Amino acid sequence: MPELKLLHVGHAPAVLAFELANRSYFAASIPDRGDDFFDQFTNRYDAALAEQEAGICAFYVLVAEDGSVLGRFNLYDLEDGTARLGYRVAERVAGRGVATTAVRELCRTATARHGLRTLRAATSHDNAASQTVLTKAGFVPVGPATPADLGGKSGTWYERTCPGVA
Numbered sequence: 001m002p003e004l005k006l007l008h009v010g011h012a013p014a015v016l017a018f019e020l021a022n023r024s025y026f027a028a029s030i031p032d033r034g035d036d037f038f039d040q041f042t043n044r045y046d047a048a049l050a051e052q053e054a055g056i057c058a059f060y061v062l063v064a065e066d067g068s069v070l071g072r073f074n075l076y077d078l079e080d081g082t083a084r085l086g087y088r089v090a091e092r093v094a095g096r097g098v099a100t101t102a103v104r105e106l107c108r109t110a111t112a113r114h115g116l117r118t119l120r121a122a123t124s125h126d127n128a129a130s131q132t133v134l135t136k137a138g139f140v141p142v143g144p145a146t147p148a149d150l151g152g153k154s155g156t157w158y159e160r161t162c163p164g165v166a
Contacts, residue, residue: 002070002098004105007052007059011069012045015061018069018090025091029127031151058114062089062102070098073106081117083110087133094129103137111162119160124153134158 005011020038037044051057055078062071071089085106089099110116122145123130139158147154 002062002064002102004060004073004102004109005063007049007061009049011061011063012042014063014067014069015045015072016041018061018072022088022090025094026088029129030088030124031153058083058110060102060106060109062098071102073102075106075110075114075116075119078114078116081115083114083116083119085119085121087121099129099133100136103133107137107160107162117162119162120157121159122149122155122157124150124155126153127155131156131158134160 023032048057048059052059057078058075060073061069062073064070070093071087073087075083075085077084085103087099087103107119110119121134121139123134137160139160141156142159143157145155145157
């Protein structure tokens with residue numbers, strides 16, 4: 001059974017392998033991270049861990065029983081009980097409810113561990129899979145997302161009030 005875990009330094013090799021193995025799959029629906037991301041992976045990873053330590057962001061990985069990463073689920077800009085959600089899952093598990101299950105779990109974790117009340121996520125109009133995940137996970141559309149929000153594409157912002165919060 002896959003487990004959603006807070007990112008730590010030991011996940012780095014599996015995260016890099018996940019990103020490399022799924023690069024072209026991800027690029028079909030979201031902007032590619034570019035060669036610089038991979039060339040500077042260690043520095044970027046260390047910076048992400050520092051942001052997490054500072055309480056600015058919280059990064060999670062969905063880890064399979066064999067230790068491989070099946071997905072990344074990130075909370076950005078934690079402030080005033082709100083955060084932005086970003087996620088991506090491996091092509092080999094896409095379409096099987098893995099992302100929806102992990103996003104639901106992260107919503108519970110966001111409240112219990114990080115004291116968040118509201119999560120927001122943006123997805124492009126042409127990313128039907130992400131729209132489905134967000135809707136099934138209890139998010140509702142709240143307004144337009146601009147190309148600046150989505151790496152050059154237009155889309156929609158979704159929002160969800162976390163469980164246990166009135």
